[in-house]
Amino acid sequence: MAEELVLMDNVSKYYGRVRALDGVTFRVFKNEIVGLLGDNGAGKSTLIKVLSGAVRSTGGTISIKGKKVDMRSTADAIANGIETIYQDSALVTQLSIARNLFLGREPIKGPGFFNRMDQAKMEEVATALLKRVGISKNIPVTTPIGSLSGGERQAVAIARAMHFHSDLIILDEPTNNLGVAETQGVLRFVRNARDTGHSCIFIAHNIHHVFEVVDRIVVMRQGKVVADDIDPKKTTVRHVEEVITGMSESELRSAVAH
């Protein structure tokens, strides 16, 4: 088996008496794309929020590369090499692509007054990064994020994660509200990220998108992991739907019919 990157061991999260996560054990290995599936309320989002430091778990441990870590904030997660990309929320629309890429870690040109940014270097690196992530259109890196399409914004966020050597990139519904061509673009960015040594967790409602890109599927139901080693090449969408809902094919049909 490949080297283990993330281990969430027996993690629980209670919201009052509601068990959002119930003793979940979840692994991500190096260089793989994991598809995380589950119906609404299955616990996917909570799991991701715990891993990305947005909420704290009630119990259990998280280890990164075999070392236990305490995720108290999103900044902690980023420091541990975990980058979460939510649609739109991770970028500042008024700032340029280059400035977004380096936000919080701006290269400094010395000896300048008041930490002068090295804008030439930022733009040079940003241009190279856009090429690497696979944006084919020629977009100047001084363009504000606000004038990019949804797919291009995803690309910028992925490029940033790649550049700052995030070991794990979490994509929460990255293909929502995107057109067919844009979706293909984002799937390509994700594959590129994997091929250059990053692991990804891919969450999407559209199971077909998940099938196209992931190496392994994990399914959650009612706060528990019910399957964690489904190979998309050896199964069908229909079978995965059964695992997600916990119903057999005939039950599914009759549920739809009613």
Add this chain to the structure above:
Amino acid sequence: MQRLFSRPEFGPLVLLIVELVVFQSINSQFLSVLNISNTLAFSVELGLVALGMTLLMTSGEFDLSVGSVFGLSPVIMWSLFNSGALPLEAAFVAGLLIAALIGFVNGWFVIRLKIPSFLVTLGMLLIARGTALFITDGFPQRTWDASGQWLAEVLVGDFYVGPFRIYMSLFWFILAAVILGYVLTQTKFGNWVQASGGNPGAAQARGVNVGRTKIILFVLSAVLSAFAGIISSIRTSAANPNSGTGYELEVIAMVVIGGTALTGGRGTIIGTVIGIFILRIMRNGIVMVGVPGLAYNIFIGAIILGMMALHSGLERRHQSGN
């Protein structure tokens, strides 16, 4: 060329030029040496306040207490000096420190207690103005004892450049504009200021200390207001506890007319400088062309509405990627 048109400063610049042309064509005394010298002297005092407000508003906050601090700090400085409690230099520093404390308290309430800056600084507006009135019994403090003191010379001393009477305050204004323009556009801190206003959650996640950034800007805004108020008190030979009343709204108008977004994320020092002159020249010009001064606010209101329409149009084009 296309890029020049789409810059937020372009519309205000055109308006400023139109103002100058119209006023000069109606009254040839408008661009006279005396009038230019006087307008510059008045403009830069409010201008200093507007520069600090530009950075604060870019970070997504604003400060309604600037006018009161503009009145309070000189009152404290001159009360301390006139009573013999402190030498002039120390009284000056005390005036600025009080302002810094006020800015810090504003920032602390907004960041730590998560109270909107509108409410926090409205409260501070009343506290600062009330304090200024209370400690003076409502009477102006004399400042003419300062004449001949080096500090007064450095702050508001005047000299002639050709026929133009230039006050030192113009130099302080230009220095502040250059430094703050540089900080906003060229430095890491400036990038953080814009990010804090544009998307504080994203900025925080990238390791930007949004709270500290905003508190620094609240302090800066208050200190610049105090500095401007002290300059004004020396130039007019009186520290009036009522001075600066209503400045907060005029300053916010200057900033937004220049192209800084009220909602944060986008700010321009050049735009603010243009906005300062648009309003001050309007105030001066309509009097000189014979419009009753009481009608001033009608023009200011119309300019604000017109400029906001322009900026929002530009913003929509910007967002749609054209």
